[in-house]
Amino acid sequence: MTLDPAERFARLRLARTERVGPVAFRQLLERFGSAQAAIAAWPRLTARAGVGSTPLFEPERTQAELDAGDRLGARLVLWGEADFPEALAAVDPPPPLFWALGDLALTQRPCLAVVGARVASAGGLRIARGLSAQLGEAGWTVVSGLARGVDGAAHEGALPTGTVAVLGGGVDDLYPPDHAALHARIAAQGCVISERPPGARAQAQDFPRRNRIISGLSRGVIVVEAELRSGSLITARQALDQGREVFAVPGSPLDPRSRGTNDLIRNGATLCEGIEDVERAFSTLRTLREPPAPPPDFAEPDVALIEQVAALLSPTPTPRDELARAVGAPPGAVAAALLELSLVGRATLLPGGLVSS
Incomplete structure (x- = not known):
């Protein structure tokens, strides 16, 4: 759908309001039909639950976020709009919004995530870079998190054909600092996206949400190297929860960075030694995901x-x-x-x- 400026403003304001997570955001829109109507009903909704009013996000802060995005040349993409990626919209629940810097059309192509260890081996970096280049040449958009190690190598390999970097901070958050040049190249040739407002700096709690978007955008997740306790395995688990395919590159049992990927294979992930394994897996898959559950038929409670x-x-x-x-x-x-x-x-x-x- 096409949203008018007032509704876009209201959706951003509602999404930034404390205690309005992705599930509540979607249900408010389903119940009231628009964010403007949900905001108008807000005093009644919060008072009826018996513990006083929860304040809405201030209009001034909402406008400040929009202004900050405009200064960067970034675009706000809201759930329900035509440009919201189809795969991400099917996640239960989808994020209410994200900011995009660069070529948003890359998120509409078939996407695959390539993730792995921050302190990767030379072999792991070579595999991530080469596999991502092959995926890009085959028509895939490679998605990763712009972290050190495997993430950076994946972006570098796919940059000539298009890559998407999902950040924990705002789209202008240059973290890690040594990836500033890579960030600039992706913003110019690919796409940088984030749920967080422009100017926000990444906090520890932002990375699980970032990982959920990485897997949500993608038809599958390829893990190149990962220890048994790593963020890459969290992304893989989220991919499974979202009905995505999980691939793992095998490695030496003597290298701790291969224990996580080998364990994924042991537990049913598809072994990946090259793009042929990816193509073979997707040629046999009938569907990407289950159809979303119908929204509840809301009625007024007393x-x-x-x-x-x-x-x-x-x-x-x-x-x-x-x-x-x-x-x-x-x-x-x-x-x-x-x-x-x-x-x-x-x-x-x-x-x-x-x-x-």
Whole structure:
């Protein structure tokens, strides 16, 4: 769809509001039809849950973010817009938005992620660079995280044909500093994207979200080198959760950097020694992902139902439908009650229709 400037402003404001995560953002739009309508209903929604109002993100800060993006020449892409990548839109839940610097069309091509160790071996760097170059020549967009080691080598190999770098900080966050020149080349020849606002510096909590976008953009993830405890394996697990294919390049059992990739193969990942293994795997796959679940049919809850639902919540994730059966209320009313509880911090909405306290 094409969003007018007022709705784009409202969606950015809503997405940046505290306690509005990706699940709540999507449900607010599904329930009210627009971010502007959700913002108009905000005082009623947050007051009804019983613990006072949660403030919306300030309009001044929203405009400041838009101005910062304009100064960089970056583009804000919102979920629901035609240019939002199809693969990323199918993630449960998709990110509400991201900023893009460079050629956004690269995200619409078939994408494959290439990730791995920051302190990579010479052989691992050679494999990442060469494999990424072959993938690019075969029509794939190579996606990675612009980290040291395998990520940087993957971007370098794919740069002539187009590569996408997903950052933990804003699209202008030059981290690591020694990749400043590579960042500039990708912004000019490829695409740099980030969920975070322009000017934001990456924090530890940003990297799992970055990894989720790397796998979400991609039909599969290729891990070149990784120790048993590494961010690359987190990306691989997220790829599996999203219904993507996971590939792993085997290595020597004597090298700790190969233990993670060898363990992936041991647990069912596709062994990858070259582009032929990738092409063979995708030639046999019938579908990329399961169709997204239909949105809940929201109904207005009363205060009594909201409190009944709140009393049933625990730290253990529970299916939304199970809560509806427990209180004997329509699923749509329970979904609305959970949404309102989440906006004031009394519930946490999770992917797959799960919820916890």
